[in-house]
Amino acid sequence: MPNLHLYDKLLQFPLFQGMSRDDLGEIVAHTRLGFHKLKAGEDIAREGDDADYLHFLVSGRIKIITSAADRSFTFFEYRDSPETFQMEALFGPSYRFSHTYQAASECSLITISKEDVRRFYNSFLVFRINFINLITARLQKADDNMWRTTPADTRHRIISFFRSHCLYMSGEKDIDIKMTRLADELNEGQRHISQSLNDMNEEGLIRLSRARIHIPALEKLLM
Amino acid sequence: MPNLHLYDKLLQFPLFQGMSRDDLGEIVAHTRLGFHKLKAGEDIAREGDDADYLHFLVSGRIKIITSAADRSFTFFEYRDSPETFQMEALFGPSYRFSHTYQAASECSLITISKEDVRRFYNSFLVFRINFINLITARLQKADDNMWRTTPADTRHRIISFFRSHCLYMSGEKDIDIKMTRLADELNEGQRHISQSLNDMNEEGLIRLSRARIHIPALEKLLM
Structure with a gap:
């Protein structure tokens, strides 16, 4: 019963969508999941930290903080659960968070280690298709943005x-x-x-x- | 003998780097590779075309052409072999080329169908790690660029x-x-x-x- 509940929690996240109960069962059975409760204002991960874990926001609201390279301005974005952050930091040349993530309300999170996520990526067809589709979607959007022209006013x-x-x-x-x-x-x-x-x-x-x-x-x- | 030569050609490309001779042998044996010769000025793929093939530039020089969304300016870049282009169009929501690729000199190319590339991605551990690392590297770079501030002069x-x-x-x-x-x-x-x-x-x-x-x-x- 608690496992069934956990399946439903994971299935909220695009990364796990379309996975079979069997595959999710294997993940739940053989993965060390971290369960965390945070109070509003507490840091989840800070810019520059090693991205050793993938975070799944199961409930609550987070604040994502990003500053310009020279620190001259800062953006704060807010996101409600379900949300996964910085999947791309688990691969590629930079293994660090490039944003700070903070609880904006009481939050509950599940964390999965980088090694386990890479194992899912290598073992589960649906997971790795989800992973590459999510990453390429962001890259395609970034490329589109690059070619917008500057508005006149x-x-x-x-x-x-x-x-x-x-x-x-x-x-x-x-x-x-x-x-x-x-x-x-x-x-x-x-x-x-x-x-x-x-x-x-x-x-x-x-x-x-x-x-x-x-x-x-x-x-x-x-x- | 011709196969050995082909292995070396593929191993030039970061996507295949680190793959074993056995895996490359399986790829060469079970994949329909397209071999193409183009003259300077001929189109390889045009912006908006379906990205049904992954192109590997084996020799020669290409021109990559990209226009602003409103067509008010156009950039031309030039790249020498070995070069692979628009891997990200094989996944994600947009399956189209967002640039035009043209032969800038006499070129030879190998093409592999999208279905075959997706099969490699699913079947070969080294290939899929290379794939995700190349895509995430580009995404990380795009994100970094976003946070550069505007220079003063x-x-x-x-x-x-x-x-x-x-x-x-x-x-x-x-x-x-x-x-x-x-x-x-x-x-x-x-x-x-x-x-x-x-x-x-x-x-x-x-x-x-x-x-x-x-x-x-x-x-x-x-x-």
């Missing part, structure tokens, strides 16, 4: 800056950035930037506060 | 525009773009753009002609 340049730094094209976001920095990023006069941000603020699309931009729902900005 | 903004639209960070490139379009992309006055391009032209880093920028070696610009 300031408002759409700002929105394009938001879009190009978000991992997920919907939901709530916070951005810590000074208006002067945003103006430099977009090579635009600060007066234009300020005017456009204030317009969006009045329309309820964003909420401005000191050196922070809150986006209640990115999808509304992208419409 | 016009010259470096232009170089950053070149870099962010190239698949390969070295070698010869051509870019078809009007100066007005480049100015719009960078939100910069045309006089600054023109001045910076002319400086780089005089330094031999680029060669300007009407609506075309030739880069003899991107790595020199990135230094």
Whole structure:
């Protein structure tokens, strides 16, 4: 009975979708699963940490924090369960997290070691097809983004800056950035930037506060 | 004897590296390999074509052509053998080429069908580790690029525009773009753009002609 419950938990995640009960049974029986409860504000993994585990967010909400290479601005994204993060750090040349993951509410997570995930990848056909499809989908999206042209007006340049730094094209976001920095990023006069941000603020699309931009729902900005 | 020669050809490509002679023997024995000779200027695959085959450039030089989503500018990159292209189009949601590949000299290529490549992926441990490592390396690089900040001066903004639209960070490139379009992309006055391009032209880093920028070696610009 507890195992059946665990099957259903794993089947929520795209990586396991389509796997047979037999295969899931083998995974549950022969894998050391870590079960974790975190309180809001606690770190799950920090940027630069070795990605020794794959994390499965079973319940709760997380915050994903990413800073520019020179630390001059920071994006905060929020995601609800079910969510898996940074599968690509289990392979490839860099084995480190490139984002910080934090519990934004009480969270429960299952962790599976990198070695076990690589074993699933090698042993289970459906798992490895899921894995490659998820990774290639992200790569194809990144490539598409590269070939978008820069919009002509300031408002759409700002929105394009938001879009190009978000991992997920919907939901709530916070951005810590000074208006002067945003103006430099977009090579635009600060007066234009300020005017456009204030317009969006009045329309309820964003909420401005000191050196922070809150986006209640990115999808509304992208419409 | 011809098979031995073929093994060596395949072993040039990172996808097959580390595979045993036995596994390569099985691949060569049970796979329908296509052998193609192309003359300079002939298309190998066009953007939008179904990616039904994986192409292995065994000898010669190819041109990779990519246009912005709105067709307002086009990048041309050049690569010598050995080269494999658009592995990621064999999986994931989009099964189409997102670039046009053209023979830039006399070329010889081996093609393997998508079905066969997926069979190798599923049957050969080393092959599927190579595959996932190559794809994740590209994804990690794309993610890193996203978090670079915009340089302060016009010259470096232009170089950053070149870099962010190239698949390969070295070698010869051509870019078809009007100066007005480049100015719009960078939100910069045309006089600054023109001045910076002319400086780089005089330094031999680029060669300007009407609506075309030739880069003899991107790595020199990135230094």
